[in-house]
Amino acid sequence: MHKILRQLAAIGKQTRRNLAHTLGTQLVVLGTVMLAVLIFGFFALISLNLARAGKDLDRHVRFIAFFDQEQPQAARRQLIQRIQAAMPESHIVYVDKKTAWRRLAERLGGERAILDDLGPDFLPAALEIQPGQRLVTVEELDTFAAFLRTLPGVASVRYGRGWLVRFMAFSRLLRVVTLLSGLLLVLTSTFTIAATIRLTIANRRHEIEVLNLLGASAAYIRLPLMAEGLFHGLAGSALGLAILTGLHRWVLTHFGSQALFLSFHPVFLAPAHLLLIVAATTLLCLLGSLVSIQRCLRAS
């Protein structure tokens, strides 16, 4: 037990000495890891918020079924029941001709005078339907619209098909771009961190060689350098994520009142995501150290 403690103390001392004597190099490695994590975190944050914005938008899809004439109360109830049966939990509102005219007049505001020559009956009555389930493909949208057209009294159905098709295509493209860019960024970050760690260890080849010549055990040589890798991973990722948190708060504080953020509140990475980034970075730094040390030990 006493011997193990002495060994741990010696390895701890060697780690502290390494860190102190190579402060400049340590700062460069720490900065590289921090930047890689910051860039990756920033990208992950943007992707997360874009995906969330996309989800929110397809929740706002609304169908309007226009009638050729006003529907009596009993018919309205029957229509709503049929729609609820086909698409449960949908939000359905019947808009009669007068309500439609009033809404349009309110929307026109100061220019409502243009409606003066048109009677309050000129707009058709309609059912406004917000589907209770997410309709994520164009086929699903078209199927639901076709169903609405079969309802008695329905003259036409509108749901901004052209805009939705374009939006969905854009969403799909965004997902592919996000996935590919994320993959590239992970590869770039991995390569940058691994290369920096490898260069750091290569710079200390002489030291590893001397320790080897003095008969230091593999653990005595490896553990302090692995502790450094652990430190780089933990501290670098923690710093990178701390800066990202600061940036996120700064954006919310300074631009939170702007139009974009009134309809959409940007979220931050969940604690599980943050932990995953820290764990992955630490593992990467540890592996980078381990592989480089092995190479150096083999060479000496």
Added chain:
Amino acid sequence: MTQPVIEITKVSKVYPPDIMALDNISLTVERGEIVLLSGMSGAGKTTLLRLVCGLERASRGMVEVLGHDMARLGARERQLLRQKIGVAYQDFRLLPQLSVFENVAMAMEVTYKPPSVIRRRVEDLLNLLLLSDKQEQKVANLSRGEQQRVAIARAAANAPPIILADEPTGNLDTTLSRQVMQLFEQLNDAGSTILIATHDPTLIDNSPHRRLELRTGRLLDA
């Protein structure tokens, strides 16, 4: 009869393409001996020391150190054996960014000696080699003579069974050379077997110890 500490049997070392550094050498060093190995530059002295401490492998023949056949040692056995051989390299192999004290202490730290024992031993050695006032200085700031003494102190730190010294007085004046030889005598009295490679004539001529000469890779009794 005691087992020899170093036993070299019909050893040759050839460097590519066909440079014969050592040619069919046989040598036995008994426990407690001090042996001086002389010869011109390029005679093969350093190669012989490198074979003994396991930095090189013999092209032919057998090198046995403390009863171990150097060609058959595994990584762990080699590492443990290196702790028993103190080497003062010709190019010192010191860590310039560390202090004098840290460089010497490192040899003991790798064997997990207690810090109090390390401090006492390192201070004694530095005192003996007139380096006490430099112990906190970085090795990079020392003269070559001072660096050489640090390398010798590190080789002696663990009071190992074998000490190999490659040109240990090459950068020292007569007084310091005498001081270094006194240290080797003390270490020898304490039980270390010492093999010194040198071409310093004052060291060879004034020594009462066994002398061997290497000439173009061949061993001659001096």
